[in-house]
Amino acid sequence: MGSLRESLNRFNKQQEKCQSTLTSIAASAAGSKASNRTTTTPAPRAVPASTLSKSPVPAVKFSNDTERLQHINNVRKSPVGAQIKKVIDLLFESRQSFTAEQINEACYVDVKGNKAVFESLAKNPKVNYDGKRFSYKSKHNVRDQKELLKLIRTFPEGIAVADLKDAYPTVMDDLQALKAGRQIWLLSNFDSQEEIAYPNDPRVPIKVDDELKQLFRSIELPRDMLDIERDLQKNGMKPATNTAKRRVMAQNGNILNKPKQKKKKKTEISKRTKLTNAHLPELFRNLNG
Structure with missing residues (x-):
């Protein structure tokens, strides 16, 4: 038993010695790597202060909206009448007031920069200009069904529907609604076939037997x-x-008799005719007496 313990103690001592040796080897290897890193690491370069203070320049972006720009150019090069129509269509459909700048943004017509367009638009009978804003001007200033009925009642002899069509966007629907409610009559003119709106006065109810x-x-x-x-x-x-x-x-084909054209009388050469070609006597041999 004593010899076995001694051999075990020797073995443990050898293990401890080996462990310490391995630890020292690992420590020396780590130190050499650290020294190599410090020697091979390059020194940082000095950066100028002006470079650090300047912000990076953003990349220049070019517009790819070529089609829109071409459309704007075509609108502004079009005739004055075409530009006026474009603006009036905008005012009619929106029924809002627009400044010259707002018109330019909405339909690309440069009212402010084109003198001919501005003057024609300001004088147009379909446009109302208050010195700053443009708006659509209808023939009759009515805005809803109530005002429409009031207007029609002021025309007992009837008012043409064509004169009411541009009053406001839903005017035709309101006319049909008033007709369905028997508040007005819509009758066609015998000659022109255009519709006429007549008031149906509720104060005079007539019952026919x-x-x-x-x-x-x-x-x-x-x-x-x-x-x-x-x-x-x-x-x-x-x-x-x-x-x-x-x-x-x-029956006559609605053709008037054309007046008969007078025949031109031929002028004959006689002895009394003043001759200018006397040097050619052979031309005047057969003269009428």
């Missing part, structure tokens, strides 16, 4: 317009048409 309606509808009018015109004349009324004249014109 059914028997009277039937009697009115049972009356047969002459089928020939000549007979209708004769009946009107018998009752002291002047017909608006002249069927007899129209039929004669239709």
Whole structure:
């Protein structure tokens, strides 16, 4: 047992010695690497103070919006009338007031920089200019259905729908709504076929008896317009048409006889004619006496 313990102690001592040797080797290797790093590391360069103070210059960006720029150029080179129409369309569709700068941003028409465009726009009957802003000017200044009905009632003889179309964007819808509500009548003109708006005055409600309606509808009018015109004349009324004249014109093809052109009389040479070519006597052998 004693010999075994001695051998074990010797083994432990050898292990400790080996461990210390390995530790010293590792420490020396680490020190040599650190010294190599310090010797090989280059010294930092001195940077000028002016370089540090200056901020980096941003990269220059060029616009790629070539198509838009070309469109602006085409608008401004177009005729004055085309530019005026472009502005009026903008004012009509938006129904807002615009300054010259706002018009330029909206439709690229340079009102401020083009004297001809500015003067034509300021004097245009469809444009209202208050010295600063431009706005659309309709024939009748109404803005909604209530004002529209009030306007129509001031025209008992009727007002043309064409004069109301540009009053405001939904005016045609309001006309149909007033017609559906039996507040106005929309009738077509016999001659021009354009619609006329007539007021249906609610203060004068008229109820027609059914028997009277039937009697009115049972009356047969002459089928020939000549007979209708004769009946009107018998009752002291002047017909608006002249069927007899129209039929004669239709038969003749509505072509007036052209005046006959007078034939030009040929001038003949006689002995009394003053001759200027006396040196050519052979031309004047056969002269009329």
